[in-house]
Amino acid sequence: MAKTNRDKKKKGSKLIAIAGNPNTGKSTLFNGLTGVEQEIGNWPGVTVEKKSGSFDCKGKRIQVVDLPGTYSLTAFSADELVARNFIVEEKPDVVVNIVDASNLERNLYLTTQLKEMHANLVIALNMMDVAERRGFTIDTEKLSEILDAPVVPMIASKGKGFRELRKAILNECKSHAHPLLKVDYGRDLEAKIKELEDHISAHASPLAEKYGARWLAVKLLENDKEIIRAIKKQDTDIYDKSLKNFMEKAEQIFGDSLDLHIADRRYGFANGIVRKVVSVRSTARRRRSDRLDQVLTNAYLGIPLFLLIMFMTYQLVFIGGAPIVAIVEGLLGVIASQAESFLLAINAPSWASGLILSALIEGVGNVLVFLPNIMLLFAAIAFLEDSGYMARAAFVMDRVMAKMGLHGKAFISLVIGLGCNVPGVMAARTIKEDSDRMVAVLINSLVPCSARMEVFIFLAGAFFAPQVAGWVVFSMLLMSFVLVFVIGKLFRKFLFPGEAAPLVIELPPYKLPTLKGLAIHTWNRTKAFVEKAGTFIFIVAILIWFLASYPSGVEYGGAESYIGLLGHAFEPLMAPLGFDWKATVALIFGFLAKEVVIAAFGVLYGVGEEATLQAAMAQVWTPLQAYAFMVFTLLYVPCFATVAVIKQETNSWKWTLFAVGYLLVLAWLAAYAVILVGSFLGYA
């Protein structure tokens, strides 16, 4: 927040915010205003995405912050709180309120609340074409007059209206404050509001100055937890001695449904505006979307179609991405060999070449090869969201997933996790409810990514007859699915208790996303991922390289290296599972990237070729030990790129450490159970 304050004070620059309902073309408007140059981050303290950018207009620099899309401005969701706090605390020069012209009444409900907060509004009346098609004619001049704010008709998806919007924003930046809009809450309530207002002005004037006394009074009557907290913070006595008493009295008069009464009045206000400014020619309906919904949410077809779309998404992200991954791998190979000969030529010290080749190029490269998949995933998710299908997916999967304590959209992140957990965890972002998203993030690592599948296939091939090997690998998947649902349910019940929010989700009309919108979205998300996770990945890659190469002179990853010593140190702990120090070292290497486990065995057994390595290991381990090792690999800490995104998505080190911790404990217990049951059944 300090940063935006500073931004605002840059000489002559202005700060504006974009507010509006979801599915109104908010991102399109933001992209249209700012172009490609955007910053994506999180709002401080919460996992709500913050997008900001800027544009120049007539020599003035205008900073733009895209507030989360919300239907209202209560304190019930992080999205709404973030939007509201920004407007109250940062006091942007202008708030651009994007309004869906084809769905005016519901949109004006938010507009009314923005006006009540005394925000300087410019109304971007978007989707004029859709409104037109549905037979609505809107008197924009009258709307502007009633709302006391400029109204700019737009078709953002076709780039129409931006010039007028910029002009209106600039004008509004210069103009003076408008009188406060007052919704009439009825005689009885108005009397209470007035009393409360005077009380607040008299006893909590700094707050009244910041938020406006009337707004505070209305919020108190709505029993707004954040505002009550703010007032208590200012002066506990005011609240406890008089306000509380006051509100209790009001509740006696109006019953416990003051919020209902207030919302009703606001809708009444919005409805009044609609009646004055909209004339309906015909009542054309959304036939096309309705007909598509009949198919896509159909009793029998809904789930199969969803699964088909998931399958296609997976294919696009991982199979479609394969050629690009191959190119990146090839490039990395070329870079590595070039770097190697260069380092030889300049006679670089061995630590320097080790650092560059092992840590930088190979270590970071291991993660970098997934970048094409991650980009494709961002594009696929943006497509699903922008087209309107994501809302249907949540509806279609809601009942099945709710039985397992999961959100309808969690399924998508689990499927993606089968390819790679990094984008899998990131896909959970589409879930708006905090606790549902946290559970989805925490359980994603239980789904084996393709790298872990590689390890399973390798070990199954080494220790089991060909006709059984497939079933062995399949048993890993089965165990994963069972654990996802058991652990998911446990977490939902004990870590994030509370009734699941009822599923109420808007189904926006289907539309074809624009290529430009998808490209901007994908580019900025990928950039943000590389910047954030990149640093962490780099540090861990160096750390692992250091552990494997030092003290100086030891064989890379050998018994005398630090990593070897670590392996020995943990050996007693792993002994019950039948793992020797070599297995432990391989697992530590696996933190880098799961497929590295096999390469690590190659180094440890001094065998490069895969078939020979399989034979060498078959000499040392029993099939039971190998199976326990597979179970451990399935469950223990995800690779550190995944840990990095868990941190990014939970925005909390506590939960990140919890994720790592519970997986380690679970892995140990499960592997030990395999050994116990195996021994009991007579396997060695």
Place this chain on the structure above:
Amino acid sequence: MDTRPLSDMGIGEKGVVAELACGRLARQRFLDMGFNPGTEIEVVGTGGGRGMIVRIKGCCTVALGFGAASKILVRGSV
């Protein structure tokens, strides 16, 4: 006229939101989405028993899970 839960209505039926029979949190969600009492509502789909797809305020389409739909009480037809 009697009220009945939205979840009991069939495709094509219309009515007016009469009451929100739920806790504060859920009520706030319903209100924000436009289910304030007095709002006209029309059932346009059921997602094959998964819940309800309704049109409110004439143009906004909203999907509700079965649990959510049973908490909205609707009065007659308009």
